[in-house]
Amino acid sequence: MKIAYLSTFYPFRGGIAQFNAALYNEFRKNYDIEAYTFKVQYPNILFPGKTQFVQSDDIAEMIDSKRILNTVNPLTYVTTADKIKKYNPDILITKFWMPFFAPSLGYIAGKLSKSTKRISILDNVIPHELRYGDITLINYFLNRNDGFVVMSDAVKRDLLRIKPDAKYIFHPHPLYDHFGEKVSQQKARAELGLPVDKKVILTFGFIRDYKGIDLAISAMKILGDEYYLIIAGEVYGSFDKYQTQIDELGINSKISLFTKYISDAETSLFFSAADVCLLPYKSATQSGIVAISYHFDLPVIATNVGGLAEMIEPCGGGIMTKNVSAESIADTVNHYFSENDVEFTSNIQSYKKQASWDSLAQNIIKFSGEI
Numbered sequence: 001m002k003i004a005y006l007s008t009f010y011p012f013r014g015g016i017a018q019f020n021a022a023l024y025n026e027f028r029k030n031y032d033i034e035a036y037t038f039k040v041q042y043p044n045i046l047f048p049g050k051t052q053f054v055q056s057d058d059i060a061e062m063i064d065s066k067r068i069l070n071t072v073n074p075l076t077y078v079t080t081a082d083k084i085k086k087y088n089p090d091i092l093i094t095k096f097w098m099p100f101f102a103p104s105l106g107y108i109a110g111k112l113s114k115s116t117k118r119i120s121i122l123d124n125v126i127p128h129e130l131r132y133g134d135i136t137l138i139n140y141f142l143n144r145n146d147g148f149v150v151m152s153d154a155v156k157r158d159l160l161r162i163k164p165d166a167k168y169i170f171h172p173h174p175l176y177d178h179f180g181e182k183v184s185q186q187k188a189r190a191e192l193g194l195p196v197d198k199k200v201i202l203t204f205g206f207i208r209d210y211k212g213i214d215l216a217i218s219a220m221k222i223l224g225d226e227y228y229l230i231i232a233g234e235v236y237g238s239f240d241k242y243q244t245q246i247d248e249l250g251i252n253s254k255i256s257l258f259t260k261y262i263s264d265a266e267t268s269l270f271f272s273a274a275d276v277c278l279l280p281y282k283s284a285t286q287s288g289i290v291a292i293s294y295h296f297d298l299p300v301i302a303t304n305v306g307g308l309a310e311m312i313e314p315c316g317g318g319i320m321t322k323n324v325s326a327e328s329i330a331d332t333v334n335h336y337f338s339e340n341d342v343e344f345t346s347n348i349q350s351y352k353k354q355a356s357w358d359s360l361a362q363n364i365i366k367f368s369g370e371i
Contacts, residue, residue, distance in 0.1 A: 001365065002032045004089035004116075006080070006108065009037040009065035013054045015205075015288040016095060016123070018176060018264075021061035023093075023121075026357040031365075034087055035065035036080065042100070043072055061178065071104045080104075081111035091368045092116050094145075097123035099134040102141035110144035117368040121149040125158035128210045128283050138162060147371040149364060152307020154284070169367045172355045173311065175291045180268045182296045188273035194256060198228035199337055202274035202298075204267075205289050207235045207259065212280035212303065213242055218326030219280070221249045223333060228254055229278075232270050234261040271296035276318070276336055280329055284308050290317075294352060299344035301332050316347035 005024055008017045020035075027033045041052055068083060070076040084092065092112055094105050109118045120141075127134060139162060142148075148168040150156040159166050189196050203216050213231060220229050231242075239259050246252055262270065271277070277293040277300045284306030291311075293300050300318035302308040312318045319336050321328040 001030075001091070002034075002087065002089045003027055003091045003093060004034055004036060004084045004087055005093045006036045006069070006084065006105065007093070007095040008041060009035050009063040010061060011054050012037065012041055012052055014052075016097065018061070018178065019174075019288070020095060021063050022174065022176065022178070022357050023361060024063055025061070026361040030361075034089075035063050036069065036084060037065040037067050038069050038071065039067050039076065040070040040072060069104060069108075071101065074103075074107075077104050077107040078111075081108045084108065085112060088113070089116055091364075092118045093364070094118075094120045095123065096120045096125075096141060098127050099131075099137040099141075102137035106137075106141040106144045109141075117147065117371055118145045119147045119149065119364060119368060119371075120145045121151075122155050122159060123151075125155055125162060128208075135162070142166065147367055149360075149367075152310050154307035154310075167371050169363055171360050171363050173288065173291050174355050174357045174360050175295050175352055176288070177295060179264055179271075179292065179295060183268060183272045185272060188269045191269055192230075192256070192258075192273055194230070194273055195228055199226055200228045200230060200274045200276075201301075201333065202230045202232065202270055202277045203280065204230075204262070204270060204277065204292070205233045207231070207233050207239065207242075208237070210281060210283045212282045212324070214245060215280040215282070215303075215324070215326045215329055216278055217242060217245050217249065217251070217255070219329040219333065220251050220254050222326060222330035223254075225254070227333065228256070230256050230258065230270060230274065232258040232262050235259050267292065268296070271298050274298060276301055276333075278329070278333070279303065279308060280324075281305055281308065282324055287311065291355075294348045294355075297345050297348050299336070299348065301329070301336055303329070315351035316344060317351060318344060 007020045009020055024035055069080045142163045148159060148166055150168050150170050151173045207213055246255060277298050279287060279302035281303050290300055300312055302312055302320055303324045304320040309320050319332055321332045
């Protein structure tokens with residue numbers, strides 16, 4: 001069995017590269033696999049963060065990948081397809097999360113031999129911020145694949161809405177295990193300069209409009225002074241409107257801001273310092289943040305959008321809000337802290353045994369023989 005894995009790998013950073021590295025390493029235990037990645041993933045002008053690349057303090061998995069694809073240079077689509085065809089894989093795996101990648105990945109998938117099973121792991125089908133022409137691009141990509149892996153019902157519904165005859169398998173998002181060990185809450189709060197006597201709520205990850213940071217900020221105005229919010233993550237765009245909101249509500253003393261890219265090495269501190277992780281999203285499919293939180297045995301409060309409930313409710317790893325509003329978030333936070341969080345932690349530990357990388361890898365191999 002030969003597998004070609006075309007997606008984001010080292011030296012690129014972020015959750016998608018982390019996912020790919022973990023799954024690649026699982027395949028490598030039993031199969032012949034080659035990784036292919038980008039020369040240019042996004043042109044810098046289109047990338048809203050500070051850098052796409054691994055930094056010195058990141059805990060990065062140095063996958064030996066071939067950097068050959070430039071997403072804005074169609075000539076590299078041809079050379080990448082030719083190189084993968086020479087390898088002659090039984091399976092091509094790609095990861096799809098936004099229409100921008102449809103032309104390059106779709107072209108390459110369509111040029112491979114019919115004997116190669118083309119399977120894409122779908123983070124999103126329809127993007128959070130839909131633009132003109134996106135559906136055409138998505139159709140182009142989907143129609144050049146043989147099967148799909150979905151990790152939430154929300155993604156499955158979007159897939160079947162656009163491609164009703166799609167062949168797919170469902171597998172829960174595996175849990176990350178490369179962020180190191182949890183440290184004591186007291187030590188983590190001291191290193192981050194956080195109060196030791198507060199109920200600390202963590203929002204974590206890239207800060208974008210759909211992630212509802214404004215709702216979390218408004219909820220802090222409603223919650224009592226015993227609560228404290230961490231906002232940690234790199235800003236896509238400007239943080240000015242959130243800072244204005246914090247200033248106008250007069251709650252600066254209840255919030256700590258870490259508005260920068262959080263390295264893998266630092267991640268443990270944030271999840272160790274918190275009492276609960278909050279996902280106040282306005283839209284979602286699944287979330288890698290839930291997987292990180294579970295790695296640190298930290299329960300989750302989330303708005304009931306997209307596929308978030310599927311990652312939380314079945315295993316009892318936290319609580320969903322009744323609706324997407326600051327008032328509902330505040331009510332749910334109060335309710336969470338009135339419950340016994342030992343039960344949530346125990347449920348998470350049980351779930352961790354099920355959502356494994358080995359299970360995902362073997363299900364993909366089995367699926368390839370059925371399509």
